[in-house]
Amino acid sequence: MMDRRNLLRTGAIGAAAALFAPRIAFAAAPTDKRFVFIIQRGAADGLGIVVPVGDPAFAGQRGVLADIAEGGLKLDSTFTLHPMLAETGKLYGAKQALFAHAVASPYRERSHFDGQNVLESGGKGPYALKDGWLNRMLALLPEADARALAIAAAIPLALRGTREVASYAPSNLPDASDDLLQRVSMLYQGDAQLHGLWEQALATRTLTGDLAADNGRNAAATGALAARLMAPANGARIAMIETGGWDTHSGQKARLGAQLRGLDAMIGAIRTGLGAEWANTMVLVATEFGRTVAVNGTNGTDHGTASAAMLLGGGVKGGRVIADWPGLAQASLYEGRDLRPTGDLDGFIAGAVAAHFGLEPARVLPTLFPQSTAAQPVEGLA
Structure with missing residues (x-):
């Protein structure tokens, strides 16, 4: 037992x-x-x-x-x-x-x-x-694989320390109106690079935080994002x-x-998004x-x-x-x-x-x- x-x-x-x-x-x-x-x-x-x-x-x-x-x-x-x-x-x-x-x-x-x-x-x-134990853990990994990422509004304490880490999260600024967001989308419509970045930002602006939001769909999106950033060979190893x-x-x-x-x-989305890398x-x-x-x-x-x-x-x-x-x-x-x-x-x-x-x-x-x-x-x- x-x-x-x-x-x-x-x-x-x-x-x-x-x-x-x-x-x-x-x-x-x-x-x-x-x-x-x-x-x-x-x-x-x-x-x-x-x-x-x-x-x-x-x-x-x-x-x-x-x-x-x-x-x-x-x-x-x-x-x-x-x-x-x-x-x-x-x-x-x-x-x-x-x-x-x-x-x-x-x-x-x-x-x-x-x-x-x-x-x-x-x-x-x-x-x-x-500093944090997760940042100290990076010292145990090969330099090339010591790539860490926080999916949070700021770098959490666990990831703070001498090793450099990245963060990926929506801004803490007050929510913009739907009208403003639509006008910015139209402004970027003709620029292939900026339009793609803007659409990705809109898709992730509600990620992290309360897991209960939107019946768990935001949580699943956060898990899918983590998997997408970790799955590639050159992606993050620690998140x-x-x-x-x-x-x-x-x-x-x-x-x-x-x-x-x-x-x-969230866990299911990480598992699905990582595919074969779930084994690792x-x-x-x-x-x-x-x-x-x-x-x-x-x-x-x-x-x-x-x-x-x-x-x-x-x-x-x-x-x-x-x-x-x-x-x-x-x-x-x-x-x-x-x-x-x-x-x-x-x-x-x-x-x-x-x-x-x-x-x-x-x-x-x-x-x-x-x-x-x-x-x-x-x-x-x-």
């Missing part, structure tokens, strides 16, 4: 491995591997995504949200996938998707800004590091996609379902922290601690849920309210990157997460 062993490794083992690891070069040869990080800003409710319906305390703790997994794919005897993740479920069935549950970064408070800073910087605490709308303080059932429908469409691709989906186990007075949940992360791709050793499950009985909760973190998100990410790119795990961990003292890379993810 659950692979507990990898999430119970100690920091001492990791430190010893790093000390005695052979001195090897990182990814000396060119690689066709691609890596996508989809961040869920707002604290996604892992208990509503990979739903522990088999936990004896689940129904009583979740109340009106207890039926959220009805119609979803049964992953094992404990977990069921949210029914809106249909395409993701197909990847799970093809052993190209796995889920890590009860995982968290080192952050243990409940501020979105601080939590996202820790998740993206890879630091031990908020604002401890100025980060920002998503928002995960802060479900009220009316969670409908809001989370709409979010997951968009996320599922890994997609990580993670959030800054989870949400409370109990439902609040407005049928939502509040800021919590542990959550779930996803790993998808043609080379992922999927078809499983990795968790040292702590249980949802009241006495088992973190601070009496949250899913207790038993897995280290930093170790999960480091293990995924190492396996995907064929790198030494004991050296990947201190590069991506230089302040980590407790994490050991999770093994066997790809």
Whole structure:
């Protein structure tokens, strides 16, 4: 059912491995591997995504949200996938998707800004590091393949650092009127080059942000854009996609379902757009922290601690849920309210990157997460 062993490794083992690891070069040869990080800003409710319906305390703790997994794919005897993740479920069935549950970064408070800073910087605490783990990852790749792209309004912290990256997103300027846009289109009509660029800009001006917008069609377009920019031999090898709308303080059932429908469409579009290159691709989906186990007075949940992360791709050793499950009985909760973190998100990410790119795990961990003292890379993810 659950692979507990990898999430119970100690920091001492990791430190010893790093000390005695052979001195090897990182990814000396060119690689066709691609890596996508989809961040869920707002604290996604892992208990509503990979739903522990088999936990004896689940129904009583979740109340009106207890039926959220009805119609979803049964992953094992404990977990069921949210029914809106249909395409993701197909990847799970093809052993190209796995889920890590009860995982968290080192952050243990409940501020979105601080939590996202820790998740993206890879630091031990908020604002401890100025650059991001995804930018530091570029140093592990051959120079010719260290091409990174942010599909976001600005370069996110995870991609900031000494390595140059590009961004592709609509402008943050106020929306222009439809009349103005039509007049500019007419102005560019006679110029083949400018007209093509303008049409592409119009097509992508609503990309990124809230996954629920337009019934997930914008999310699918964002995924298709990412695939189009990564599929060519000279395209980006690393990409980060920002998503928002995960802060479900009220009316969670409908809001989370709409979010997951968009996320599922985005993942499906990436898979379809990459075609044969999907076999060389890994997609990580993670959030800054989870949400409370109990439902609040407005049928939502509040800021919590542990959550779930996803790993998808043609080379992922999927078809499983990795968790040292702590249980949802009241006495088992973190601070009496949250899913207790038993897995280290930093170790999960480091293990995924190492396996995907064929790198030494004991050296990947201190590069991506230089302040980590407790994490050991999770093994066997790809």
